[in-house]
Amino acid sequence: xxxxxxxxxxxxxxxxxxxxxxxxxxxxxxxxxxxxxxxxxxxxxxxxxxxxxxxxxxxxxxxxxxxxxxxxxxxxxxxxxxxxxxxxxxxxxxxxxxxxxxxxxxxxxxxxxxxxxxxxxxxxxxxxxxxxxxxxxxxxxxxxxxxxxxxxxxxxxxxxxxxxxxxxxxxxxxxxxxxxxxxxxxxxxxxxxxxxxxxxxxxxxxxxxxxxxxxxxxxxxxxxxxxxxxxxxxxxxxxxxxxxxxxxxxxxxxxxxxxxxxxxxxxxxxxxxxxxxxxxxxxxxxxxxxxxxxxxxxxxxxxxxxxxxxxxxxxxxxxxxxxxxxxxxxxxxxxxxxxxxxxxxxxxxxxxxxxxxxxxxxxxxxxxxxxxxxxxxxxxxxxxxxxxxxxxxxxxxxxxxxxxxxxxxxxxxxxxxxxxxxxxxxxxxxxxxxxxxxxxxxxxxxxxxxxxxxxxxxxxxxxxxxxxxxxxxxxxxxxxxxxxxxxxxxxxxxxxxxxxxxxxxxxxxxxxxx
Amino acid sequence: xxxxxxxxxxxxxxxxxxxxxxxxxxxxxxxxxxxxxxxxxxxxxxxxxxxxxxxxxxxxxxxxxxxxxxxxxxxxxxxxxxxxxxxxxxxxxxxxxxxxxxxxxxxxxxxxxxxxxxxxxxxxxxxxxxxxxxxxxxxxxxxxxxxxxxxxxxxxxxxxxxxxxxxxxxxxxxxxxxxxxxxxxxxxxxxxxxxxxxxxxxxxxxxxxxxxxxxxxxxxxxxxxxxxxxxxxxxxxxxxxxxxxxxxxxxxxxxxxxxxxxxxxxxxxxxxxxxxxxxxxxxxxxxxxxxxxxx
Numbered sequence: 001x002x003x004x005x006x007x008x009x010x011x012x013x014x015x016x017x018x019x020x021x022x023x024x025x026x027x028x029x030x031x032x033x034x035x036x037x038x039x040x041x042x043x044x045x046x047x048x049x050x051x052x053x054x055x056x057x058x059x060x061x062x063x064x065x066x067x068x069x070x071x072x073x074x075x076x077x078x079x080x081x082x083x084x085x086x087x088x089x090x091x092x093x094x095x096x097x098x099x100x101x102x103x104x105x106x107x108x109x110x111x112x113x114x115x116x117x118x119x120x121x122x123x124x125x126x127x128x129x130x131x132x133x134x135x136x137x138x139x140x141x142x143x144x145x146x147x148x149x150x151x152x153x154x155x156x157x158x159x160x161x162x163x164x165x166x167x168x169x170x171x172x173x174x175x176x177x178x179x180x181x182x183x184x185x186x187x188x189x190x191x192x193x194x195x196x197x198x199x200x201x202x203x204x205x206x207x208x209x210x211x212x213x214x215x216x217x218x219x220x221x222x223x224x225x226x227x228x229x230x231x232x233x234x235x236x237x238x239x240x241x242x243x244x245x246x247x248x249x250x251x252x253x254x255x256x257x258x259x260x261x262x263x264x265x266x267x268x269x270x271x272x273x274x275x276x277x278x279x280x281x282x283x284x285x286x287x288x289x290x291x292x293x294x295x296x297x298x299x300x301x302x303x304x305x306x307x308x309x310x311x312x313x314x315x316x317x318x319x320x321x322x323x324x325x326x327x328x329x330x331x332x333x334x335x336x337x338x339x340x341x342x343x344x345x346x347x348x349x350x351x352x353x354x355x356x357x358x359x360x361x362x363x364x365x366x367x368x369x370x371x372x373x374x375x376x377x378x379x380x381x382x383x384x385x386x387x388x389x390x391x392x393x394x395x396x397x398x399x400x401x402x403x404x405x406x407x408x409x410x411x412x413x414x415x416x417x418x419x420x421x422x423x424x425x426x427x428x429x430x431x432x433x434x435x436x437x438x439x440x441x442x443x444x445x446x447x448x449x450x451x452x453x454x455x456x457x458x459x460x461x462x463x464x465x466x467x468x469x470x471x472x473x474x475x476x477x478x479x480x481x482x483x484x485x486x487x488x489x490x491x492x493x494x495x496x497x498x499x500x501x502x503x504x505x506x507x508x509x510x511x512x513x514x
Numbered sequence: 515x516x517x518x519x520x521x522x523x524x525x526x527x528x529x530x531x532x533x534x535x536x537x538x539x540x541x542x543x544x545x546x547x548x549x550x551x552x553x554x555x556x557x558x559x560x561x562x563x564x565x566x567x568x569x570x571x572x573x574x575x576x577x578x579x580x581x582x583x584x585x586x587x588x589x590x591x592x593x594x595x596x597x598x599x600x601x602x603x604x605x606x607x608x609x610x611x612x613x614x615x616x617x618x619x620x621x622x623x624x625x626x627x628x629x630x631x632x633x634x635x636x637x638x639x640x641x642x643x644x645x646x647x648x649x650x651x652x653x654x655x656x657x658x659x660x661x662x663x664x665x666x667x668x669x670x671x672x673x674x675x676x677x678x679x680x681x682x683x684x685x686x687x688x689x690x691x692x693x694x695x696x697x698x699x700x701x702x703x704x705x706x707x708x709x710x711x712x713x714x715x716x717x718x719x720x721x722x723x724x725x726x727x728x729x730x731x732x733x734x735x736x737x738x739x740x741x742x743x744x745x746x747x748x749x750x751x752x753x754x755x756x757x758x759x760x761x762x763x764x765x766x767x768x769x770x771x772x773x774x775x776x777x778x779x780x781x782x783x784x785x786x787x788x789x790x791x792x793x794x795x796x797x798x799x800x801x802x803x804x805x806x807x808x809x
Contacts, residue, residue: 450641
């Protein structure tokens with residue numbers, strides 16, 4: 001409609017006097033809103049109960065809050081330490097680590113942190129546990145004794161609280177203020193006590209000594225001259241607890257994982273590790289995940305291939321038989337499809353056993369000697385047989401629905417034009433059934449690479465998939481970050497394949513049970 | 515393929531019959547494992563293979579003792595009761611929300627239809643182990659929050675978590691079957707109902723619902739079987755008090771396999787035969803209806 005016609009005839013109006021276009025838009029908008037309102041509850045439900053939890057899980061693959069949150073003082077200082085000099089960090093880092101570790105030990109966080117770092121450097125967990133027991137008994141109490149002897153008021157928690165509330169004191173004694181704040185918060189949260197009623201712990205006095213020794217000039221009475229004090233090296237205290245603290249290894253690990261985000265889990269998931277000069281591939285004998293990914297892919301491909309091989313003739317016969325017999329035979333495909341996955345897996349577990357029906361049969365007809373029964377289960381053979389059986393209907397059904405649309409007259413036409421049986425099939429029929437093969441293959445492959453239950457039950461150790469490793473890290477080793485990284489890689493693979501599937505057949509065209 | 519033509523060569527005849535034999539073998543491969551456990555479940559011995567008595571069809575070789583064990587064992591009974599509680603509730607939730615959303619999605623002008631569809635179908639696409647892991651973290655937090663803040667009992671939160679998780683898994687199936695049914699639904703019927711003065715609710719229950727009911731029922735059956743068969747998510751989200759039949763079977767298969775599993779498996783095969791029959795009746799009915807009123 002051009003402006004000229006509108007001007008001459010005026011806008012077309014609806015019954016209520018509004019312009020028709022406006023009225024139409026309003027109706028359309030109302031319809032859209034109604035449609036969205038109908039969808040909204042479900043969309044909200046799926047977002048909250050499914051999409052966001054998965055996003056949250058995926059985020060765990062890069063999240064590393066526990067290190068900087070548990071050791072804030074240490075991680076801030078470690079960045080300046082150069083591990084390549086081969087020297088342990090300076091006394092200041094040990095002092096910061098002492099404060100962090102005492103606080104973490106009081107909150108019982110040091111073992112969790114130890115297990116976290118143990119994923120990257122085995123042995124750290126026991127180191128943290130052992131030193132966690134010792135750290136409360138370090139010889140730093142000599143500072144407490146000497147400072148209290150100089151200023152008796154330092155025994156009084158209320159006095160401390162008063163000083164620590166004054167900005168000039170805090171500015172003059174930054175380490176003390178920081179240590180005191182950490183201590184006061186810990187006392188309130190862990191012991192449910194008012195810090196005012198308690199004398200601060202030794203590490204606060206140690207911090208006060210360090211500030212004073214560094215030349216701080218706080219207002220009296222805190223301006224103690226510490227020149228003649230007996231001192232103790234915190235580094236030696238750690239070394240006495242365990243000489244490993246003088247190695248660079250554990251400090252390197254802490255330094256590498258100091259940030260709130262890490263690519264460490266992903267590197268682990270592809271068999272690489274962090275080192276001083278960037279990521280590097282793990283030695284041959286430590287590579288497990290790439291092997292597992294490759295095995296998952298390889299076995300899924302074998303299963304997909306077997307499904308095509310077995311499914312194609314069956315789909316063909318179903319599509320070309322008269323409807324009545326085809327429907328009858330279809331039951332043979334649909335019944336396994338509808339039968340519980342666990343029923344089918346247990347059937348295979350029972351059939352494939354060494355004392356199971358199949359081996360009995362083979363021995364009975366003399367194919368296999370009684371002493372050399374076949375090992376069909378707890379290896380990749382078992383996984384492949386059982387999963388081919390379980391996934392075969394997912395190949396047959398899409399193939400069938402595509403083949404159903406190919407007119408049989410095409411084959412006859414090809415033959416009447418002189419093609420032999422094979423040429424007619426390969427040049428005329430097969431290209432038309434290819435979309436079905438593609439759809440079925442992608443579907444089977446996607447389902448196969450994410451499988452967990454069947455490999456877990458019949459796969460033994462040689463026939464397990466990446467999913468089984470993810471489950472292991474979630475429920476047994478509790479290395480959730482690594483599980484999330486492996487899961488993210490698997491999910492990306494599946495999504496790429498689904499994108500291909502969507503391009504090929506469309507997600508909402510998935511046929512369910514024929 | 516209506517028989518072999520009389521002019522077929524010897525080679526073609528051989529191929530024709532060997533092809534049928536191959537197909538027969540594949541059909542046997544598909545169905546035999548499911549069927550073989552049925553006679554095995556009546557074994558009088560605690561073996562997983564046919565005993566000589568069974569092969570001789572001697573009645574002494576057969577017994578119902580594995581079924582007796584299933585019905586008297588408290589573990590299995592708890593598992594069955596849980597399955598029968600969780601699956602219907604999850605089904606109701608996914609059918610209720612799913613049907614509404616499917617009706618919304620099948621309107622002619624839905625903004626972001628593809629994106630919404632992709633999100634709603636995602637529980638079917640994402641590998642179960644990943645869904646289970648994500649839900650594990652989320653529902654643990656949700657459960658703790660419910661127990662601490664709302665003061666709900668531990669048992670209730672346990673079931674609540676599993677039902678919600680299973681409902682999410684069942685939703686794609688409801689969406690797919692119901693939207694498929696709705697594409698054949700004549701929208702002018704709702705307009706006709708509206709023009710005769712029926713409100714949206716009345717139109718829905720009196721006009722639209724009866725016509726799309728077969729789709730809704732098959733969606734419900736899919737959602738039911740999804741929950742009833744589901745084991746990965748319940749292993750991660752549920753606790754031992756919510757163990758379902760598949761959970762109990764999974765534990766049984768992984769640790770020490772007892773022949774009771776055969777009896778349970780047989781009962782589950784019977785359940786799937788019943789489901790399959792229901793679906794087949796529904797399909798026939800809708801085919802007949804479509805045959806009567808084409809277009």
